[in-house]
Amino acid sequence: MTDTVARPAPGSAHAATEEVSTIVQRRLLQTAIPGPRSRELQRRRESAVSAGFGVTLPVFVEQASGGIVVDVDGNQLIDLASGIAVTSVGASDPDVAAAVANQAARFTHTCFMVTEYDGFVDVAEALNRLTPGDHEKRTALFSTGAEAVENAIKIARTTTGRDAVIVLDHAYHGRTLLTMTMTAKHVPYKAGFGPYAPEVYRTPTAYPFRSPAGPGRATEDALARLKELVLTQVGTDRVAAIIAEPIQGEGGFIVPSPGFLPGVQEFAREHGIVFIADEIQTGFGRTGDMFASEHEGLVPDIITSAKALAGGMPLSAVTGRADLMDAVAPGSIGGTYAGNPVACAAALAAIAVIERDGLVERARAIEAQVLPRLRALADGCHMIGDVRGRGAMLAIELVKPGTTVPDPAAAKAIAAHCHAEGVITLVCGTFGNVIRLLPPLVIEPALLDDALDVIEHAIREYVNRAPA
Structure with missing residues (x-):
């Protein structure tokens, strides 16, 4: 699941330790989401932590790097949240560490x-x-x-x-x-x-x-x-x-x-x-x-x-x-x-x-990769009211088909489908009807395409299940 690579020679920016573990950048599901160890930890959390803290996805993280979060059950999840736009350079960039x-x-x-x-x-x-x-x-x-x-x-x-x-x-x-x-x-x-x-x-x-x-x-x-x-x-x-x-x-x-x-x-x-x-x-x-x-x-x-x-x-x-x-x-x-x-x-x-590393330009490349796919999806899906954003800050607004009436239930269900398939997405919006995408700026294009495949499938599945 991980590869170990030697750190550069002493005196370099990475010389604080001798080696670093790097995560293979691919989605991998070993258990249901959340897995048994996460569920056990969640029970401990509920008896120790204030209920005022909400949670998007009740999995506990073992490590993270690039566009991947690895949970305590060994599942590798694609990160489209970045800790709410925090880990733009990745969650364990070696220079930062x-x-x-x-x-x-x-x-x-x-x-x-x-x-x-x-x-x-x-x-x-x-x-x-x-x-x-x-x-x-x-x-x-x-x-x-x-x-x-x-x-x-x-x-x-x-x-x-x-x-x-x-x-x-x-x-x-x-x-x-x-x-x-x-x-x-x-x-x-x-x-x-x-x-x-x-x-x-x-x-x-x-x-x-x-x-x-x-x-x-x-x-x-x-x-x-x-x-x-x-x-x-x-x-x-x-x-x-x-x-x-x-x-x-x-x-x-x-x-x-x-x-x-x-x-x-x-x-x-x-x-x-x-x-x-x-x-x-x-x-x-x-x-x-x-x-x-x-x-x-x-x-x-x-x-x-x-x-x-x-x-x-x-x-x-x-x-x-x-x-x-x-x-x-x-x-x-x-x-x-x-x-x-x-x-x-x-x-x-x-x-x-x-x-x-040109991450400002990388954000523009993410926009160029993601927005056309989302807009093509919206063209054939009347529950997508709007697709918008700039750079790596992109969103899908979901509505009752053919209207501007917000559909928070759709956003919640589609996000849950993505979570079950190993893609971390966030819901936002005043009406709770927007799925937002905030990938790390260092995410690999192939990994991002995989996440988009999951999102597209989740939306189409929801449309097919929705009553006429």
Whole structure:
């Protein structure tokens, strides 16, 4: 099931250990999914872990590499989740693993606010270089995406002296009190957790498939509604920030219609409002650009990033205009684990792999491989309402045939079929009716084709079983 290969000579980037086990990149089912050892561990989990943690697929992982996850029963599953867009360079990239081991051997923690270390500065410099725009920037590091978003709002409020925050329909920004409030979907993210944070206002996004004005006028309609909300209900002099995901993640992988986000950015600048791009899921090559904002030439005032930043280690960042980032008082942002040195080392290695191995271009190749197949499938399948996405962030929206009525039962059943056949897929969307594909950017084309075969078969099987 695995091959063992010798590591390079001492002194190389891979010299932390003598050998590494690499997983043969193919799907392999040894048992039913989940297998007996996973089921045993699941019983232990249920007696030890809070029921508040959900699970997509109750299998326990032994190891993972490239596009394959190996469970404790020896099944090899094709990974179309990447830990929700985290392991873009693979779940055990040797450069990242070596960087983690080397840094952990030096020191695991000091707290950057107590004694400093160069890895934090190195990551900040890399993000200042990579994010859109050639203006002077500063970066602050944290641990989670929600922390990054919350601190971006704090910075916007401090620098503008305003309180209100404008968010979009179908948005997802996190699970803390503020970011949960900013998130659109009620169940499971908000139900029972109120009262919510004040001064958060929601406006429609330009969702081509579901725009009340139709796809051709989605941009015009959504921009008009946003401007009306800000100008007549909230007041431009009260709005600190408008925050948007360049492609909405949990909301359904919604690619906004062309011109909408540039229009939002222009309106924000006209009125001294900070424009924040939440690139936590879209950043670091996922959409075929290093940052998804680049697709329409956006230069946000602030960008938040996390997920793929550190190759699986917990690290997030707020990168923005120097005048904004330096306006907050010393000690007003930070955290005990913010910019942990081991996570910083992992981030530097992951960024180097993305740039060295052309993974931004690889994301575009994944789009070119996957989208034509999904669109061809949609042409003969009336339950596929929309196929969309960019790079390796792609989705299928399922509806009642011939309508736009969401069909979450179909999405759930098709995902379950894929899981049983050894393909890890995720369901998302405000209505729970979207199957999202987030393969590692290093996935092999043949492995990706195998996963697509399984998805196509699952959809056709569901169509054939569905009542007329």
